[in-house]
Amino acid sequence: MTDLQTEPNERLETKTSTATSIxxxxxxxxxxxxxxxxxxxxxxxSPVRDGANIFVSSDNLFNVVRAVSEIGxxxxxxxxxxxxxxxxxxxxxxxxxxxxxxxxxxxNDDFGMWPAILIVLxxxxxxxxxxxxxxxxxxxxxxIVTLAGLQIARGIARIWSGGQGVAIAYGxxxxxxxxxxxxxxxxxxxxxxxxxxxxxxxxxxxxILFLRTSAFARHxxxxxxxxxxxxxxxxxxxxxxxxVFGLCGLLSALAGVIHAGQLNxxxxxxxxxxxxxxxxxxxxxxxxxxxxxxxxxxxxxxxxLLGVLNNILALRNVDPNVQLLVKGLVIVxxxxxxxxxxxx
Amino acid sequence: MDIAVDDAVAALVEMTxxxxxxxxxxxxxxxxxxxxxxxxxxLLGENGAGKSTLMKILAGExxxxxxxxxxxxxxxxFTSPVDAQHAGIAMIHQExxxxxxxxxxxxxxxxxxxxxxxxxxxxxxxxxxTRELLAATGVALDPRRPVGELRTGEQQLxxxxxxxxxxxxxxxxxxxxxxLSQAEVEQLFVVVEELRKAGTGIVYISHRMEEIGRIADxxxxxxxxxxxxxFDARAMTAAQAAEAMVGRSVQTLFHTEGGEPGEIVLxxxxxxxxxxxxxxxxxxxxxxxxxxxxGEIVGLTGLLGAGxxxxxxxxFGAGSRGRWSGRILLDGKPIHPRKPRxxxxxxxxxxxxxxxxxxxxxxxxxxxxxxxxxxDRLAVAGVAVRAKETGAVREMVERLKIKLRSIRDAVGxxxxxxxxxxxxxxxxxxxPKLLLLDEPTRGVDIGAKAEIYQLLGTAAEQGIAVLLASxxxxxxxxxxxxxxxxxxxxxxAELDTRQAxxxxxxxxxxxxxxxxxxxxxxxxxxxxxxSPAGEGTS
Numbered sequence: 090m091t092d093l094q095t096e097p098n099e100r101l102e103t104k105t106s107t108a109t110s111i112x113x114x115x116x117x118x119x120x121x122x123x124x125x126x127x128x129x130x131x132x133x134x135s136p137v138r139d140g141a142n143i144f145v146s147s148d149n150l151f152n153v154v155r156a157v158s159e160i161g162x163x164x165x166x167x168x169x170x171x172x173x174x175x176x177x178x179x180x181x182x183x184x185x186x187x188x189x190x191x192x193x194x195x196x197n198d199d200f201g202m203w204p205a206i207l208i209v210l211x212x213x214x215x216x217x218x219x220x221x222x223x224x225x226x227x228x229x230x231x232x233i234v235t236l237a238g239l240q241i242a243r244g245i246a247r248i249w250s251g252g253q254g255v256a257i258a259y260g261x262x263x264x265x266x267x268x269x270x271x272x273x274x275x276x277x278x279x280x281x282x283x284x285x286x287x288x289x290x291x292x293x294x295x296x297i298l299f300l301r302t303s304a305f306a307r308h309x310x311x312x313x314x315x316x317x318x319x320x321x322x323x324x325x326x327x328x329x330x331x332x333v334f335g336l337c338g339l340l341s342a343l344a345g346v347i348h349a350g351q352l353n354x355x356x357x358x359x360x361x362x363x364x365x366x367x368x369x370x371x372x373x374x375x376x377x378x379x380x381x382x383x384x385x386x387x388x389x390x391x392x393x394l395l396g397v398l399n400n401i402l403a404l405r406n407v408d409p410n411v412q413l414l415v416k417g418l419v420i421v422x423x424x425x426x427x428x429x430x431x432x433x
Numbered sequence: 434m435d436i437a438v439d440d441a442v443a444a445l446v447e448m449t450x451x452x453x454x455x456x457x458x459x460x461x462x463x464x465x466x467x468x469x470x471x472x473x474x475x476l477l478g479e480n481g482a483g484k485s486t487l488m489k490i491l492a493g494e495x496x497x498x499x500x501x502x503x504x505x506x507x508x509x510x511f512t513s514p515v516d517a518q519h520a521g522i523a524m525i526h527q528e529x530x531x532x533x534x535x536x537x538x539x540x541x542x543x544x545x546x547x548x549x550x551x552x553x554x555x556x557x558x559x560x561x562x563t564r565e566l567l568a569a570t571g572v573a574l575d576p577r578r579p580v581g582e583l584r585t586g587e588q589q590l591x592x593x594x595x596x597x598x599x600x601x602x603x604x605x606x607x608x609x610x611x612x613l614s615q616a617e618v619e620q621l622f623v624v625v626e627e628l629r630k631a632g633t634g635i636v637y638i639s640h641r642m643e644e645i646g647r648i649a650d651x652x653x654x655x656x657x658x659x660x661x662x663x664f665d666a667r668a669m670t671a672a673q674a675a676e677a678m679v680g681r682s683v684q685t686l687f688h689t690e691g692g693e694p695g696e697i698v699l700x701x702x703x704x705x706x707x708x709x710x711x712x713x714x715x716x717x718x719x720x721x722x723x724x725x726x727x728g729e730i731v732g733l734t735g736l737l738g739a740g741x742x743x744x745x746x747x748x749f750g751a752g753s754r755g756r757w758s759g760r761i762l763l764d765g766k767p768i769h770p771r772k773p774r775x776x777x778x779x780x781x782x783x784x785x786x787x788x789x790x791x792x793x794x795x796x797x798x799x800x801x802x803x804x805x806x807x808x809d810r811l812a813v814a815g816v817a818v819r820a821k822e823t824g825a826v827r828e829m830v831e832r833l834k835i836k837l838r839s840i841r842d843a844v845g846x847x848x849x850x851x852x853x854x855x856x857x858x859x860x861x862x863x864x865p866k867l868l869l870l871d872e873p874t875r876g877v878d879i880g881a882k883a884e885i886y887q888l889l890g891t892a893a894e895q896g897i898a899v900l901l902a903s904x905x906x907x908x909x910x911x912x913x914x915x916x917x918x919x920x921x922x923x924x925x926a927e928l929d930t931r932q933a934x935x936x937x938x939x940x941x942x943x944x945x946x947x948x949x950x951x952x953x954x955x956x957x958x959x960x961x962x963x964s965p966a967g968e969g970t971s
Binding site for chain 1: 749751772773774777778783785790791792793794795796797801802804805806808809811812815816817859863
């Protein structure tokens with residue numbers, strides 16, 4: 090064939106490739122664009138008091154971040170689990186267990202704040218690691234393992250708390266938790282920035298850097314992309330999977346500690362349904378449920394999007410049942426957009 | 434362009450001016466293609482030449498094309514594969530379209546299960562007819578076995594049986610033999626011959642020149658979505674076809690210069706694996722003895738199920754768990770790798786059998802796939818160093834002549850040959866002493882094949898010991914210094930490729946090496962393997 094024939098086509102190909110790369114950019118940062126869009130809608134719909142837009146007031150915006158901090162921290166852990174092609178249904182129950190643990194250890198058992206927190210975090214880590222071992226070493230599906238884990242964690246939490254929420258009173262005496270623990274419910278920087286929001290942002294930034302730069306993260310992506318190929322390429326598949334489940338358990342426990350600090354109590358049923366919100370944040374963030382593709386940036390955007398949505402609906406006094414419905418529709422829309430995403 | 438077309442024979446299929454583009458790229462540019470009843474029409478071309486697209490249009494899988502398709506002279510416009518099936522067109526896909534969890538019979542009758550009067554599935558009839566179809570395909574399989582348990586080659590035979598069950602007038606076979614052993618290919622040819630006699634029109638897509646020369650009547654060569662040549666398949670030489678496919682002459686397919694073999698790298702002494710859990714369809718090593726020296730390429734041959742893949746997996750720590758007896762020595766030291774990570778650390782690397790299943794994460798970038806085995810080695814304190822990685826990938830891309838736009842592109846967007854080179858690149862980046870290759874050129878076009886052979890030659894020259902399992906006899910004879918013959922998990926013979934040819938390998942694989950113990954099949958097959966088109970282009 091002559092060059093004359095190929096030329097026009099090649100030009101055509103390069104032109105479409107720039108077009109596709111713009112489209113794939115849009116999809117790649119879908120959740121960020123979604124967040125911006127929802128944010129703008131929220132500004133427009135926000136009630137106005139004394140000429141000030143309530144939604145964009147700094148107080149309210151920090152409230153949004155505080156409100157999503159627990160789900161957000163869990164969703165960061167969930168992102169790793171979903172990236173390896175797994176799922177963790179136990180996160181909400183582990184949160185409840187950690188909240189109960191914090192309260193019981195400090196109030197009933199007179200532990201100091203740091204020992205209590207460290208014990209609870211270690212328990213979350215070990216719980217996650219055990220689930221990882223059951224899934225990766227014994228080959229039981231993650232869905233099943235963590236469904237069982239959910240029941241077990243709830244069971245332990247109920248036994249430990251006697252079935253009731255354990256209230257946290259602050260003070261120096263016996264049966265009282267150290268006052269510093271109540272800081273988790275406070276705001277800093279002139280009473281502006283909530284502590285849980287700061288913890289969430291720190292965790293998110295660390296996780297983003299970790300996922301972007303660590304060799305471990307490459308292994309995580311590889312396992313989700315093609316586990317068999319990863320194994321044959323020398324990736325320590327079992328070890329990576331166990332660690333990822335451990336990390337998710339650890340972060341869930343951290344969210345539980347924050348939960349106890351914010352509510353001044355630890356209830357065995359705390360965190361019910363949080364696993365679904367966390368999964369929703371991950372999915373809205375563009376992480377593929379089949380693994381191998383996604384980002385923590387997306388997950389954070391997804392969590393904030395859900396937070397903004399809840400916030401504006403509450404500000405507008407929308408019936409909570411309608412809120413649920415709207416949330417469901419947004420998840421479906423986000424997942425639907427994923428399907429339109431070009432292959433590469 | 435037409436060669437001696439007998440106008441008296443009406444064209445069963447006539448495609449004229451067929452055009453199809455993906456985005457801006459034209460996959461088919463005004464292709465004319467005809468198929469007559471009782472004809473085997475070979476379709477040749479490198480991967481991406483437009484063969485599969487053209488056939489998917491004929492099979493009703495692609496419907497948004499331009500141009501005309503006529504069956505028996507009547508223009509048709511299929512709207513779905515089912516539509517095309519009703520018109521008597523069936524396609525055997527290169528990607529095996531089977532449901533792993535269903536049994537062989539359930540797969541063969543999927544969507545058209547025979548019914549009893551009560552409307553339930555007539556299981557008995559289904560299994561009986563499956564047995565008949567399997568017998569016609571020449572494969573001894575239990576119709577009740579889940580397809581997921583079968584090896585790739587057996588699965589391929591099941592898809593062929595499935596297509597036979599459709600009683601199609603037009604049968605499109607897209608690389609039906611790529612996972613078959615030589616003996617099974619022979620059986621496939623018997624089936625094709627019977628269909629031809631019965632008046633079925635067959636389109637046969639294959640990268641194996643010797644097959645085309647044997648069973649096809651006509652051959653059409655596509656390049657860049659256009660018809661570039663048409664041959665009388667029986668008179669066509671492999672060199673002619675290759676030249677038409679790549680658009681330039683292919684000088685040497687095989688890298689022939691052998692260096693002096695060095696020290697013994699791998700020594701296996703009477704290796705037997707007693708698998709803890711017996712997995713159906715697997716043939717564990719059951720008495721393997723062989724050696725591979727530095728700079729040597731040693732082949733593994735044998736019929737399907739002889740245990741080639743299982744041996745490579747065992748060496749690489751990816752085989753069945755269980756007790757071993759015998760010894761594996763690497764550089765004289767006994768080893769017993771239980772996972773691939775250990776094997777890699779010991780200095781082995783593997784190119785697995787099916788790159789889509791075991792080789793690559795297709796959605797991930799060329800970069801990510803290529804450096805996967807060495808990310809932790811290149812990392813500093815656990816942090817991946819992008820620049821070092823990119824350097825390593827770029828070097829491999831250059832060294833292996835991988836054709837791509839950017840190393841950030843998904844590896845799935847590359848052609849089959851270039852994908853395979855990425856798997857090679859990953860293995861070579863680990864700087865192995867011993868390279869284990871399982872069907873490294875399957876589904877790879879002839880141009881890329883030549884480059885892969887070149888690459889193997891270079892690797893051997895650099896002192897890497899290579900153990901190569903292949904079901905392509907021409908490849909083994911062309912590339913290897915020695916070939917080990919496996920039968921039922923045992924090493925039964927060792928042939929020097931300076932003296933032995935394809936026929937000898939085949940005879941040894943079948944266990945009819947000694948004169949006098951001959952059977953007619955073996956005699957036929959030996960003759961077949963020696964046919965002129967089978968000599969390759971060297």
